[in-house]
Amino acid sequence: MRLAQVIGQVVATVRNSRLGMDKLLLVQLMDSKGRPEQAVHVAVDNLGAGNGEWVLVVTGSSARLSIGSEGNTPVDLSVVGIVDEVSSAQGMNYQKGS
Numbered sequence: 197m198r199l200a201q202v203i204g205q206v207v208a209t210v211r212n213s214r215l216g217m218d219k220l221l222l223v224q225l226m227d228s229k230g231r232p233e234q235a236v237h238v239a240v241d242n243l244g245a246g247n248g249e250w251v252l253v254v255t256g257s258s259a260r261l262s263i264g265s266e267g268n269t270p271v272d273l274s275v276v277g278i279v280d281e282v283s284s285a286q287g288m289n290y291q292k293g294s
Contacts, residue, residue, distance in 0.1 A: 197276065198226070199230075199250055199252065199279065201224050201248070201249070202221050202245050202246060203232075204222035205220065205247075206220035206222060206238050214270060221251075223251065224237070239253050239273040239274055242275075243276075243278055245275055245278050250292075252278075252279060253276065259271045259272055259273050262274045278292075
């Protein structure tokens, strides 16, 4: 699992039938200090995450299995949790709503 921040949405009304109609989010993965990495990714979200929220994402076969597709959906990145807070020895890195 990796931490990521939601920075937007992708709308694609025409898509592969195996993809379903789950929301597609633009996310930036976070480094070990809670800073966003440069690359932007698209993740499938069936939990309802919103802009600015931190989320837990999984990749590869875990992403395909996490959306209940028996592993046959063309997905590389999926949201599996919406983060409430992240803390480390240096203190609070993120707290939802702050």
